Amino acid sequence: MPYELYYWDGLQGRGEFVRLALEEAGAEYMDVARQSDGTAAMMKLLKSKSAPYIPFAPPFLKDGDLIVSHVANILFYLGPKLDLAPEDEPLRFIANGLQLTITDFVAEVHDTHHPLSTNLYFEDQKEAAKQRSADFIEHRIPKFMGYFERVLEQNPDGKKHAVGNRLSYVDLSLFQIIEGLHYAFPRATKRFGERYPALTALHDAVENRANIKKYLASDRRLDFNESGVFRHYPELDQDA
Amino acid sequence: MPYELYYWDGLQGRGEFVRLALEEAGAEYMDVARQSDGTAAMMKLLKSKSAPYIPFAPPFLKDGDLIVSHVANILFYLGPKLDLAPEDEPLRFIANGLQLTITDFVAEVHDTHHPLSTNLYFEDQKEAAKQRSADFIEHRIPKFMGYFERVLEQNPDGKKHAVGNRLSYVDLSLFQIIEGLHYAFPRATKRFGERYPALTALHDAVENRANIKKYLASDRRLDFNESGVFRHYPELDQDA
Numbered sequence: 001m002p003y004e005l006y007y008w009d010g011l012q013g014r015g016e017f018v019r020l021a022l023e024e025a026g027a028e029y030m031d032v033a034r035q036s037d038g039t040a041a042m043m044k045l046l047k048s049k050s051a052p053y054i055p056f057a058p059p060f061l062k063d064g065d066l067i068v069s070h071v072a073n074i075l076f077y078l079g080p081k082l083d084l085a086p087e088d089e090p091l092r093f094i095a096n097g098l099q100l101t102i103t104d105f106v107a108e109v110h111d112t113h114h115p116l117s118t119n120l121y122f123e124d125q126k127e128a129a130k131q132r133s134a135d136f137i138e139h140r141i142p143k144f145m146g147y148f149e150r151v152l153e154q155n156p157d158g159k160k161h162a163v164g165n166r167l168s169y170v171d172l173s174l175f176q177i178i179e180g181l182h183y184a185f186p187r188a189t190k191r192f193g194e195r196y197p198a199l200t201a202l203h204d205a206v207e208n209r210a211n212i213k214k215y216l217a218s219d220r221r222l223d224f225n226e227s228g229v230f231r232h233y234p235e236l237d238q239d240a
Numbered sequence: 241m242p243y244e245l246y247y248w249d250g251l252q253g254r255g256e257f258v259r260l261a262l263e264e265a266g267a268e269y270m271d272v273a274r275q276s277d278g279t280a281a282m283m284k285l286l287k288s289k290s291a292p293y294i295p296f297a298p299p300f301l302k303d304g305d306l307i308v309s310h311v312a313n314i315l316f317y318l319g320p321k322l323d324l325a326p327e328d329e330p331l332r333f334i335a336n337g338l339q340l341t342i343t344d345f346v347a348e349v350h351d352t353h354h355p356l357s358t359n360l361y362f363e364d365q366k367e368a369a370k371q372r373s374a375d376f377i378e379h380r381i382p383k384f385m386g387y388f389e390r391v392l393e394q395n396p397d398g399k400k401h402a403v404g405n406r407l408s409y410v411d412l413s414l415f416q417i418i419e420g421l422h423y424a425f426p427r428a429t430k431r432f433g434e435r436y437p438a439l440t441a442l443h444d445a446v447e448n449r450a451n452i453k454k455y456l457a458s459d460r461r462l463d464f465n466e467s468g469v470f471r472h473y474p475e476l477d478q479d480a
């Protein structure tokens with residue numbers, strides 16, 4: 001039975017981290033909300049007053065009867081099945097720790113455009129968003145990207161991968177956040193390649209993998225847009 | 241060899257979710273930063289330019305050579321060892337999903353007092369903090385707590401526990417966020433017991449477990465304070 005991925009239609013968002021893993025592995029999956037009535041089916045499940053262990057929010061993955069929620073949890077679950085996790089058991093907890101740092105970074109990216117409330121429009125919190133974005137560009141991008149660059153540099157198996165000596169879902173997720181940063185903050189990331197050479201090499205290597213390349217060129221890969229996590233609002237971007 | 245927990249001294253913070261599990265299980269552990277030179281040892285590790293797989297931030301747990309970072313990851317790792325995880329393998333991913341929803345909630349609690357930047361003092365973002373807190377009280381507390389109440393109500397093994405039919409680390413973490421909410425927002429949580437009866441019963445049951453009771457009365461349990469995640473700033477609280 002194919003995996004069923006439940007996530008909002010019309011944007012990459014957090015679901016994209018799961019899609020990249022499924023696509024790299026060539027796994028069979030159904031992107032439920034992109035089927036007709038798919039979003040209704042998703043909402044029905046989320047609002048169920050009787051189903052056990054309902055998720056809090058998308059994305060979640062259905063594998064038979066089991067529903068796994070949260071990106072890092074889905075990838076922890078799928079990683080070994082898709083051959084995208086370290087074989088070594090302890091290293092799987094290292095991979096999960098890195099993925100959770102990516103999760104935190106993604107939440108901070110979201111908060112650059114929604115610092116006060118997800119219930120207010122961007123226009124209604126623009127001043128706070130400018131302040132938060134300036135701080136994000138000055139402090140948080142260097143802190144997180146400097147950290148991931150060190151992780152690559154200090155990987156005992158070489159700096160081509162985040163964990164161990166082969167591709168894992170963490171590498172795919174790093175590709176995605178670098179891609180997103182360039183979309184959302186083109187000015188702030190102008191010197192990204194020179195500042196973070198190992199991350200840039202990883203990004204380029206992932207982009208050129210056969211299955212990823214095919215996926216990125218397909219219509220299953222939506223463009224970044226202003227409904228997703230990474231949004232390009234020129235007034236929030238600045239040189240760095 | 242005892243587990244080594246690395247976390248800031250002087251506050252409960254995110255480390256407290258791990259402490260509660262270790263204490264409930266009666267596990268041997270060392271709270272490293274509370275030893276002399278402990279914080280220096282922690283910083284040395286975080287700043288290492290050569291160690292493999294360094295964590296991004298505390299808390300992290302050292303078990304022999306392995307360093308596990310992020311609360312949910314630490315608990316996923318420790319759960320089975322401390323007999324605080326479901327025995328059923330698929331249910332462990334359910335527990336992890338719930339714990340990650342708790343993680344998201346804790347990040348939102350933090351952002352009530354620091355909506356613009358962790359690098360600015362509370363005083364310098366108080367107006368934004370008031371807006372974010374009002375939204376948090378009106379929308380986010382009911383959304384998250386309503387969700388967890390449903391999880392208990394819809395647990396096929398009964399509403400005493402979040403997952404399965406026995407205590408897990410998720411129950412302990414739910415206790416901690418309820419405790420923290422009451423500390424930070426006494427006005428907003430005045431009717432908590434009536435609105436969320438199953439959660440309140442769970443909180444009280446955890447509080448009365450022998451090991452937890454002993455721990456809460458010990459000097460290892462620090463009081464909530466305004467350095468932690470849950471902070472009581474009266475100007476951010478309001479009736480709900």
